[in-house]
Amino acid sequence: MKKWAILLVAAVMAFTMAACSGNNEEGDGNSETEQVLKIAYFNGGYGDEWLKGWVAAFEAAHPGVKVEIEGDPGITEKMGPRLESGANLPDLAFVLRTNWQRWGIMGYLADLTDVYESTIDNGKTFKEKLQPGAADYGLIRDKYWVAPWTDGATGFVYNAGMFEEHGWKVPETMAELEQLLPSIKEKGIAPFAWGGKVMAYWDFPTVGWWAQYEGAEGVEAYKEMASPDVYGQEGRLKALEQFYELLADPSNSISGAEGMDHIQSQMAFVQGKAAIIPNGAWLENEMRTSLPEGFRMKMMQLPAIDGAKDAKVNNTQGGDFAIIPAKAKNVELAKEFLKFTASDDMLKLFTEKTGSVRPFVYDAASVSGLSEFSQSVIDIWQNSRNVYLFSQNPIYYSKYYDWPLAGAPYMMIYMEDETPESAFQGNLQFAKENWEKTKADLGIE
Amino acid sequence: MSSTTKRGWFIFLMLAFPLAHFLVFFVYININTIVMAFQKLNYFQNTVEFAGLRNFEQIFTDMKRSPLLGKAIVNSLLFIPVTNGILLPLSIISSYILFKKVYLHQWFRAIFFFPSILSIVILTMVFSFMFDSTFGVFNDILQVLGLEGWQRTWFGDKHTAMPMVFVYCIWAGIGFNVILLNSAITRIPQEVIEYGQLEGVPMWRELSQVVVPMIWPTVTTVFVLGSTSAFTIFLQPQLLTGGGPNGSSYTIALYVLEQVKAGQLEYAAAVGVFFSVIGIAVVMGFKLVLERIGSNVEY
DSSP: OHHHHHHHHHHHHHHHHHHHHOOSGGGGOSSSSOEEEEEEEEOSTTOSHHHHHHHHHHHHHSTTEEEEEEEETTHHHHHHHHHHHOOSOOSEEEEOSOOHHHHHHTTOBOOOHHHHHSEEETTEEHHHHBOGGGTTTTEETTEEOOEEOOBOOEEEEEEHHHHHHHTOOOOSBHHHHHHHHHHHHHTTOEEEOOOGGGGGGGHHHHHHHHHHHHHHHHHHHHHHTOSGGGGGOHHHHHHHHHHHHHHSSGGGBOTTGGGOOHHHHHHHHHTTSEEEEEEETTHHHHTGGGOOTTOOEEEEOOOBOTTOSOSOEEEOOOOOEEEOBTTOTTHHHHHHHHHHTTSHHHHHHHHHHHSSBOSBOSOGGGOTTOOHHHHHHHHHHHSSEEEOOOOSOHIIIIIISSOTTTSOOHHHHHTTSSOHHHHHHHHHHHHHHHHHHHHHHHTOO | OOHHHHHHHHHHHHHHHHHHHHIIIIIIHHHHHHHHHTEEEETTTTEEEEOTTHHHHHHHHHHHHOHHHHHHHHHHHHHHHIIIIIIHHHHHHHHHHHHTTOTTHHHHHHHHHGGGGSOHHHHHHHHHHHTOTTTOHHHHHHHHTTOGGGOOOTTTSTTTHHHHHHHHHHHHHHHHHHHHHHHHHHTSOHHHHHHHHHTTOOHHHIIIIIIHHHTHHHHHHHHHHHHHHHHHOOHHHHHHTTTOSTTTTOOHHHHHHHHHHTTOHHHHHHHHHHHHHHHHHHHHHHHHHHHHHSOOOOO
8 A cells, every 4th residue: 555655646747847847858849841930929919810820821831831830928028938948949939129249149049040041932031031121130249149030110009080070180280189189079089098117118109209319320329328318419408398288187198097098098098088199010900809889099100309300210129039949859940930031922811910020122002901090000011211210239129128227217207206308317327327337337348 | 584574564664755855855955945045057168167155145135236136135124024023913813712612613614624635836826816905895895885985906016016025925824734733722622721710710811821822833833834924925926916016015925936037047047046045044043932932841
């Protein structure tokens, strides 16, 4: 009896330990010929139809391959520990923007340079097909470690039905937008819906205003991060001032905005409680199940800030990416999948399923069946100077980002703990005081 | 195989898993964290280098320049008076009321215990719905009472966000404390209680001079656990307020988590080690003081 008890305990322990080890052996497939490709992805605003579409097409084109997908809204946070431990690794992962450079430097990622150099279709390589501004996003020291995943348009989304019903003209400048605000409020509608728990959504218009004011040269100079003076660009201050001008009057915002998250604010917007919301290309897909019958929305070309050098700017907010872990079971198959998804057909499939775009040069507007909202997104994306705000300078991506002092100051300014001027000066001062020390810390000569 | 050997094997097998778990998830993780706190990643040489005390220096720099860490420290330290000055006395009184089998005591027992069996995600969701500024019942009650001036965005106002986290922790934490304290009270010898009753001791005196001294070791345990939470709590503010608005409801543990998410692993490790050392000293200090105040009752 005792012997059986011991054997039972041992079996339970062995089973438990095996379960905890999280190795990838199970990914070998059921038969000798079947290969299993495991893909983890961020399951959020874009849903999962795009990936299921790719998977179905890939399996049809690659007999003997089975693709397993793992959707998780928290995959970005979990990816770091999974890469570090080497346990429970997918073969390929689509995650949100994060400091992937650290993963590349630590050797956790497979080198994707051969993917970038592969010919995809129409005689063009993966790299040649990428949008110019996104082509070198995944590059560190002559090697590519990540592949850009999403692109799009961000800024202001407006209630198109409401605008038409009241005869409001879609503003082209911020002066026009500010003139429009009293008319919106007269109807008992708040001009803006936003969520205090996701103040970073104000990056969408604010970065756009900064890029409008500084023009292409200013944006490129900023991305180079040659000196701390880039944090003193006048456009940064003008953008913050513009933000404050919109929200200084509490009646411009929906009631209770400070305590809302993104879903709550978006819900208020689609319920017609507000006319405009700072948001992005994923909004319609994210709210698909909650859209009231007949609700119509569109993205507006970001109204031009006073003094703009370049009015037609789109802050793409690109930066979400795909990686292949260096220790993945099926690195080569995952690379095949990445290349496959860069073909024109698969790019269009992504647009069809998400209503948004990928950072490749392709005719997204030719996709049939797109909603009015998606068409407005693609129109802005195709007819604006797209700004991809990422720098290859380690000072930027490992320490400072856009607001080195204490993160984006929108809430501080809204609550009047800071003025636009003090937030701007504080960040500039911090960058100047700490620049050399930060360089030394990062090992930059 | 002799019975002694069999017994040895049995003990080994029974201990193997918890021991392995302890070694991997406590010893290894903590040693790794301490080592990491003294390292930095050189982004140009692709190496992890010894950084001396630079990560710890950064903590003091951030305390001066960044309002976030300062707020996190103040909020975390406020958990000590909140959990021990408000939650603990409430828990003791609640446990005593349940022990005295007052009218509707079973209903109260269910009310107190209910939050303890639900997931924190569900609890925080329910709590945030109650106080939601647009459809929450609390603001509606204020309106019915003619107190519209008191209505506010409870989780979005910098003056109320952190107090709301405290209120949540009291509401959700009382059940766990009551479980511990109530079981301690029920172990008090019945003759001690009966003696007091025969002497006509009023309830408040019975509570303060009989029950509390008799359960002092448990009170000490609850006090120590409550003090520990000051340095470990992060899910509650993360789920209720996201640390906002403007960082006004950050805690030390949430600050560490955000640093990890931002990829600042070495700095996060240093913050964790630094505040763990302080936390251990504070909590052990409380424990020593409490053990001196009350006697270790045995019965």
